[in-house]
Amino acid sequence: MGRIVLEQVTKSFGETQVIPPLDLTIEDGEFAVFVGPSGCGKSTLLRLIAGLEDTTSGKVLIDDEDMTSVSPSKRGLAMVFQSYALYPHMTVRKNIAFPMRMAGMSEEEQNKRIEAAAASLNLTDYLDRKPGQLSGGQRQRVAIGRAIVRDPSAFLFDEPLSNLDAALRVGMRLEITEMHERMQTTMIYVTHDQVEAMTMANKIVVLQAGVIEQVGSPLELYHKPRNKFVAGFIGSPKMNLIEGAEANKHGAETIGIRPEHVTASKTSGLWQGTVGVAEHLGSDTFVHVHGIEGCDPMTVRAAGDATFKHGEEIFLTPDETQLHKFDTAGLRIE
Amino acid sequence: MAIVAQSSKYGQFSRTLLAWIVGLLFFFPIFWLVLTSFKTDADAVKPEFLFFFTPTLENYTNMTDNYDYWRFATNSVITSVFATIFALAVGIPCAYSMAFNPTRATKDVLMWMLSTKMLPAAAVLYPMTFLTKSLGLFDTHFMVILVLCLINLPIVIWMLFTYFKEIPKEIIEAGQMDGVNTWGEIKEILIPLAWGGIASTALLCFIFCWNEAYWTVRLTTTDAATLSKLIEGNRAPEGLFFGRLSAVSAAAVGPIIVLGWFCQKQLVQGLSFGAVK
Numbered sequence: 004m005g006r007i008v009l010e011q012v013t014k015s016f017g018e019t020q021v022i023p024p025l026d027l028t029i030e031d032g033e034f035a036v037f038v039g040p041s042g043c044g045k046s047t048l049l050r051l052i053a054g055l056e057d058t059t060s061g062k063v064l065i066d067d068e069d070m071t072s073v074s075p076s077k078r079g080l081a082m083v084f085q086s087y088a089l090y091p092h093m094t095v096r097k098n099i100a101f102p103m104r105m106a107g108m109s110e111e112e113q114n115k116r117i118e119a120a121a122a123s124l125n126l127t128d129y130l131d132r133k134p135g136q137l138s139g140g141q142r143q144r145v146a147i148g149r150a151i152v153r154d155p156s157a158f159l160f161d162e163p164l165s166n167l168d169a170a171l172r173v174g175m176r177l178e179i180t181e182m183h184e185r186m187q188t189t190m191i192y193v194t195h196d197q198v199e200a201m202t203m204a205n206k207i208v209v210l211q212a213g214v215i216e217q218v219g220s221p222l223e224l225y226h227k228p229r230n231k232f233v234a235g236f237i238g239s240p241k242m243n244l245i246e247g248a249e250a251n252k253h254g255a256e257t258i259g260i261r262p263e264h265v266t267a268s269k270t271s272g273l274w275q276g277t278v279g280v281a282e283h284l285g286s287d288t289f290v291h292v293h294g295i296e297g298c299d300p301m302t303v304r305a306a307g308d309a310t311f312k313h314g315e316e317i318f319l320t321p322d323e324t325q326l327h328k329f330d331t332a333g334l335r336i337e
Numbered sequence: 338m339a340i341v342a343q344s345s346k347y348g349q350f351s352r353t354l355l356a357w358i359v360g361l362l363f364f365f366p367i368f369w370l371v372l373t374s375f376k377t378d379a380d381a382v383k384p385e386f387l388f389f390f391t392p393t394l395e396n397y398t399n400m401t402d403n404y405d406y407w408r409f410a411t412n413s414v415i416t417s418v419f420a421t422i423f424a425l426a427v428g429i430p431c432a433y434s435m436a437f438n439p440t441r442a443t444k445d446v447l448m449w450m451l452s453t454k455m456l457p458a459a460a461v462l463y464p465m466t467f468l469t470k471s472l473g474l475f476d477t478h479f480m481v482i483l484v485l486c487l488i489n490l491p492i493v494i495w496m497l498f499t500y501f502k503e504i505p506k507e508i509i510e511a512g513q514m515d516g517v518n519t520w521g522e523i524k525e526i527l528i529p530l531a532w533g534g535i536a537s538t539a540l541l542c543f544i545f546c547w548n549e550a551y552w553t554v555r556l557t558t559t560d561a562a563t564l565s566k567l568i569e570g571n572r573a574p575e576g577l578f579f580g581r582l583s584a585v586s587a588a589a590v591g592p593i594i595v596l597g598w599f600c601q602k603q604l605v606q607g608l609s610f611g612a613v614k
Binding site: 053054055074075076080081082084085086088089090091092101102105106149153 | 511517518521529
């Protein structure tokens with residue numbers, strides 16, 4: 004079990020309130036991702052759940068039990084840190100055994116769990132090494148191993164892949180997602196990378212300045228962003244937000260169109276602009292277009308073999324059915 | 338290229354030379370002390386026997402036979418060891434708390450602790466002596482240990498604080514998530530990780546305790562008197578007996594020099610206040 008509920012939780016550091024009153028429910032077995040720009044309070048929120056920070060007011064319930072004033076070790080949660088936070092003076096085996104030893108588990112049971120965790124994380128050959136002798140990816144695996152053996156009711160991940168290189172990050176992302184599929188344990192994952200959020204989560208919590216902007220499944224957030232902030236934050240490259248006369252034509256203050264919902268042509272289209280930079284990714288080409296009124300530059304996804312060149316004239320046509328409309332307050336108009 | 342290589346060679350030579358000169362300059366008093374300790378009191382003041390004299394062990398035998406050197410030395414060991422242990426026992430939890438759970442007052446508390454080192458010892462001589470005597474603690478090991486511990490505590494806490502600050506807080510937090518209590522954090526994580534820093538702090542504290550003279554001379558007479566008291570006791574009304582005094586001083590600083598020699602690396606680390614990781 005691992006149902007986590009936050010009720011009217013607030014957090015202030017001195018006079019500064021970083022988390023205004025906030026309610027959130029994470030159901031048992033969910034993979035929830037907290038995503039938002041730097042300083043939005045997502046790590047603070049995770050630390051409040053972990054018990055590493057005290058709430059200023061409000062309640063943290065884990066499996067319907069009030070855990071607000073319970074110490075981190077007694078909450079039944081396991082955490083994986085961005086910097087791995089392994090004990091450098093212990094071998095991998097001792098690192099993984101540490102929480103079990105603290106819980107007073109028998110040595111036989113400890114060894115059984117260590118072997119199982121090491122096998123599932125490809126760490127069997129490294130059990131007698133110290134963390135300093137491992138690569139970043141291996142270290143993060145050890146940190147995950149240390150979390151798994153505790154058999155926690157929920158896993159908390161605080162930007163665990165930020166210190167890894169791009170290729171390793173993709174691999175570890177898959178491993179963590181597979182681990183969740185296999186274990187079906189609640190996981191809360193903090194990241195500023197919206198690609199991680201989209202690919203791993205079944206519930207995304209978008210935060211800005213400590214406020215939850217939207218909670219939903221990745222596709223829900225992608226297709227129906229509640230406001231301009233979520234629209235701009237979810238999706239890569241970002242949604243194009245157009246203001247002014249073009250938006251007013253559609254009865255909105257701002258309209259949004261994703262790069263993949265705009266067709267680019269060299270001959271004709273609704274909007275006319277000039278090619279700035281064309282980024283060729285092989286499978287796609289992202290063209291940054293200047294000169295579109297109310298949105299400069301506008302990003303457009305074209306075919307991988309598209310041959311747009313800098314300074315060329317380009318015509319764009321949006322798919323009208325995929326337009327997102329926002330009012331003066333930045334909220335979605337249905 | 339050749340010019341660069343040559344000039345760097347000269348640079349290295351002059352730096353080595355300078356290091357030797359400075360080293361010898363620092364070593365000279367010790368050398369002089371040891372040399373004089375092998376002279377008779379009469380020879381010690383005669384310029385013609387500056388370097389060439391008939392060495393004698395008279396001063397050393399006199400020291401052990403007539404002055405009970407070993408009792409003073411034992412007192413020095415007891416008071417320095419226990420004062421260091423107590424200073425660490427108080428300093429480690431204190432520095433841990435300030436390094437990992439700082440409050441707004443932490444910085445001020447640290448500065449305040451250091452400021453106590455700025456107080457001239459003489460300023461509290463009267464109250465200390467009065468207090469010690471009225472509590473019946475004059476010339477007791479307990480009092481010497483307490484005083485040595487307290488006067489070194491600020492520096493011990495500062496040093497440990499600096500070392501502990503270098504340990505990532507996340508490791509301590511990982512320990513909290515893994516189920517350790519505060520004592521467990523200190524025992525299982527903090528002490529093993531900061532072992533080098535704790536050892537060099539202990540070593541420095543021990544040296545400071547061993548060399549302390551102001552209070553050990555004033556708060557003891559015989560029972561708890563340390564080697565500093567023995568040196569001080571060799572001042573005779575007739576004047577200074579340099580041969581005897583040198584032997585006592587050499588025997589007092591000898592153990593600490595040997596200890597320092599073997600622990601050079603730790604000492605340098607300790608003195609650089611955690612700058613060397």
